[in-house]
Amino acid sequence: MFVIKDLSKSFGDSRILKNIHLTIKPNHTTVIIGPSGSGKTTLLRCINLLEIPNSGTLDLNGDKLSFNGERVSKKDILTLRKKTGMVFQGFNLFPHKTALGNIIEGPITVLKQPKDEAIKEAIKLLKKIGLEDKKDSYPHQLSGGQQQRIAIARALSMKPDILLFDEPTSALDPELEIEVLSLIKELSEENYTIVIVTHKMSFAKEVSDTIIFIDKGEIIEQGTYEELNESPNARIRQFLNAFN
Amino acid sequence: MQISDRILELIINSFWTILKPGLIYTIPLTLISFMIGLIIAIIVALIQISNLRILKGITSFYVWIIRGTPLLVQIFIIFYGLPSAGVTLEPLFASVIAFSLNVGAYSSETIRAAILSIHKGQWEAGDSLGMTYFQVLRRIILPQAAKVSIPPLFNAFIGLVKDTSLAANITVAEMFMVTQRIAAKTYEPLILYCEVAFIYLMFCTILSKIQSKAEEKLSIGQKI
Numbered sequence: 001m002f003v004i005k006d007l008s009k010s011f012g013d014s015r016i017l018k019n020i021h022l023t024i025k026p027n028h029t030t031v032i033i034g035p036s037g038s039g040k041t042t043l044l045r046c047i048n049l050l051e052i053p054n055s056g057t058l059d060l061n062g063d064k065l066s067f068n069g070e071r072v073s074k075k076d077i078l079t080l081r082k083k084t085g086m087v088f089q090g091f092n093l094f095p096h097k098t099a100l101g102n103i104i105e106g107p108i109t110v111l112k113q114p115k116d117e118a119i120k121e122a123i124k125l126l127k128k129i130g131l132e133d134k135k136d137s138y139p140h141q142l143s144g145g146q147q148q149r150i151a152i153a154r155a156l157s158m159k160p161d162i163l164l165f166d167e168p169t170s171a172l173d174p175e176l177e178i179e180v181l182s183l184i185k186e187l188s189e190e191n192y193t194i195v196i197v198t199h200k201m202s203f204a205k206e207v208s209d210t211i212i213f214i215d216k217g218e219i220i221e222q223g224t225y226e227e228l229n230e231s232p233n234a235r236i237r238q239f240l241n242a243f244n
Numbered sequence: 245m246q247i248s249d250r251i252l253e254l255i256i257n258s259f260w261t262i263l264k265p266g267l268i269y270t271i272p273l274t275l276i277s278f279m280i281g282l283i284i285a286i287i288v289a290l291i292q293i294s295n296l297r298i299l300k301g302i303t304s305f306y307v308w309i310i311r312g313t314p315l316l317v318q319i320f321i322i323f324y325g326l327p328s329a330g331v332t333l334e335p336l337f338a339s340v341i342a343f344s345l346n347v348g349a350y351s352s353e354t355i356r357a358a359i360l361s362i363h364k365g366q367w368e369a370g371d372s373l374g375m376t377y378f379q380v381l382r383r384i385i386l387p388q389a390a391k392v393s394i395p396p397l398f399n400a401f402i403g404l405v406k407d408t409s410l411a412a413n414i415t416v417a418e419m420f421m422v423t424q425r426i427a428a429k430t431y432e433p434l435i436l437y438c439e440v441a442f443i444y445l446m447f448c449t450i451l452s453k454i455q456s457k458a459e460e461k462l463s464i465g466q467k468i
């Protein structure tokens with residue numbers, strides 16, 4: 001269970017997130033939607049502390065972290081990050097490492113796994129994402145969709161408790177988008193705990209157990225797709241259907 | 245015919261005498277100073293991109309002084325000046341200090357720029373895997389920054405090969421000083437100085453070749 005309590009984040013004078021309360025259920029897929037600039041991505045980045053919240057608490061399976069504007073210890077940050085896997089909009093693969101090298105980097109450097117063991121597990125992941133034959137390719141030799149699938153495997157290699165996707169297909173054309181979305185869907189069906197920020201409403205409908213609608217830094221409504229689709233709030237209904 | 249035979253003989257006879265100090269002074273002096281300078285440069289660059297305010301001030305001051313004063317003057321201060329303050333250094337040691345400080349100051353800017361040229365997403369990707377600052381730096385950022393900084397670093401390296409001739413001014417018997425001595429004895433400055441220039445040129449040519457190899461090696465996996 002991942003519990004976010006009273007979380008706020010400001011950049012300078014602008015408050016991006018205002019007193020967010022959110023419980024992310026294990027083995028569920030939570031989709032965060034909302035207009036641009038609403039704070040969706042910042043919320044996701046606060047979960048693995050790429051952004052440090054100004055106030056509030058994060059509680060991942062009993063590991064609690066409180067924020068009060070003071071410096072958070074590096075050790076606490078790293079502990080939390082090891083339990084979360086992040087997939088970025090721009091993939092952010094390491095260009096100087098092969099697909100395999102990208103995937104084993106975390107297990108070897110952070111988890112201190114022996115190299116042959118890390119490689120064995122990486123090959124399994126490569127099979128899972130259907131890119132075993134690309135293990136020795138460098139990122140620039142791969143298509144955007146393949147790069148993002150490798151990035152997903154890299155996140156999975158750390159065996160995280162929770163997988164975070166920040167607009168994972170925004171940088172892809174519709175053709176390549178499909179292969180990434182179907183992989184995420186597969187992971188969702190395998191009951192990984194997933195949080196996705198996306199603008200793809202049809203995809204949100206398909207994979208989500210819970211949808212969070214966020215605007216101006218506040219959670220306006222949350223529930224299943226059907227529940228939100230019958231929300232008395234016309235704006236949410238419009239939003240859900242506008243992008244289909 | 246008589247004259248050209250004599251010149252040829254002079255060139256051949258002096259070649260080894262000039263090359264030898266090149267091998268035992270110029271090359272080691274260059275390599276050691278460059279290595280130490282590179283370490284200084286990396287440390288200064290890391291401080292410059294950090295939030296360590298006091299250290300940042302100190303390193304900025306260091307870069308300002310070194311870049312703003314002539315190398316020859318620095319060498320003189322260290323070798324001829326410091327003894328008045330009670331610090332007497334061996335000429336070779338004094339040259340290593342002067343050259344290292346120089347490489348450190350100039351190359352710190354190169355390395356700082358190279359690190360800053362790496363996309364922020366690379367830091368975040370490393371961070372998100374739970375890597376520490378130094379793990380991200382060493383395994384993700386520096387290998388990519390190295391590629392960017394190879395050409396300007398080799399500029400500094402090649403510059404240093406030639407700058408080591410300044411050590412002749414503080415009694416280091418490197419190539420240039422030995423050449424000066426032979427020239428004084430034989431009254432053939434044109435030939436001998438051209439000869440030593442040629443040897444410097446050869447050293448630098450080898451370095452240029454190494455640069456190409458290094459660039460080739462580091463460009464693996466990266467778009468040109």
